[in-house]
Amino acid sequence: MASDPHDDEDAFRWEGDDSPTRPARPERTGAALPDGWRAVGKGSETTPGDDVAPAPEAVTTADADAEPAPLGxxxxxxxxxxxxxxxxxxxxxxxxxxxxxxxxxxxxxxxxxxxxxxxxxxxxxxxxxxxxxxxxxxxxxxxxxxxxxxxxxxxxxxxxxxx
Structure with a gap:
């Protein structure tokens, strides 16, 4: 791979990532994520197709009570x-x-x-x-x-x- 040695994305690639038999990744094609999916990580705030993310205050108590946290x-x-x-x-x-x-x-x-x-x-x-x-x-x-x-x-x- 001939790229900049300081490129952060090199760690997430492998030769053959662009194989025609593999489906294209959404961040490469600009396609929106399926319904119910949410992008996380670096650059996830600008994922195409996302609606405006709800504010933390907008989470209702019904959502919080729907599934209890698993026990350790x-x-x-x-x-x-x-x-x-x-x-x-x-x-x-x-x-x-x-x-x-x-x-x-x-x-x-x-x-x-x-x-x-x-x-x-x-x-x-x-x-x-x-x-x-x-x-x-x-x-x-x-x-x-x-x-x-x-x-x-x-x-x-x-x-x-x-x-």
């Missing part, structure tokens, strides 16, 4: 760990409540104890699912705050103290 690796691992804790809590409430039902069956009505124990068994899963559902549009720290509150609130005490 640490957040995904933390959600997995907290989900595992809630799963262990469900097992802990199942084991602890079976021992608790045997200890309280002689002085409480079983028709009242059994539904309460099943609600206690389901509480960690319901808490985790509820937090995940209700904090979809919230910041990540809000979701994690509610999950940590649930870790302390739903501790399976009958299993821990060994009733």
């Amino acid at each position: 690796n640490v957040a995904l691992v933390s959600l997995g760990l907290l989900g595992g804790i809630y799963l262990l809590y469900t097992v802990g409430w199942l084991l602890g409540s079976s021992r608790l039902a045997a200890a309280t069956s002689f002085w409480l009505e079983p028709a009242a104890v059994v539904p309460a124990l099943w609600v206690a068994v389901a509480a960690p899963a319901l808490w985790f699912g509820g937090v995940m559902l209700l904090t979809r549009a919230s910041a990540a720290w809000v979701r994690f705050a509610w999950l940590v509150v649930g870790v302390f609130l739903l501790l399976p005490w009958p299993f821990v103290i060994g009733v």
Whole structure:
């Protein structure tokens, strides 16, 4: 390639770029980008066929709420760990409540104890699912705050103290 050694575009070319079998690039032909596409990078402000770009203030809240930002690796691992804790809590409430039902069956009505124990068994899963559902549009720290509150609130005490 015989060109100016200080040409910035040389790094983005290869001999044979002008092959007739390859489609022409829009910046070479002056063609507009397809609908929904936006040019980025050096010189993108003057791409032919672009309408006036919307001002940053013109972005509506509906566009911002349409797709939440993806979680990072640490957040995904933390959600997995907290989900595992809630799963262990469900097992802990199942084991602890079976021992608790045997200890309280002689002085409480079983028709009242059994539904309460099943609600206690389901509480960690319901808490985790509820937090995940209700904090979809919230910041990540809000979701994690509610999950940590649930870790302390739903501790399976009958299993821990060994009733």
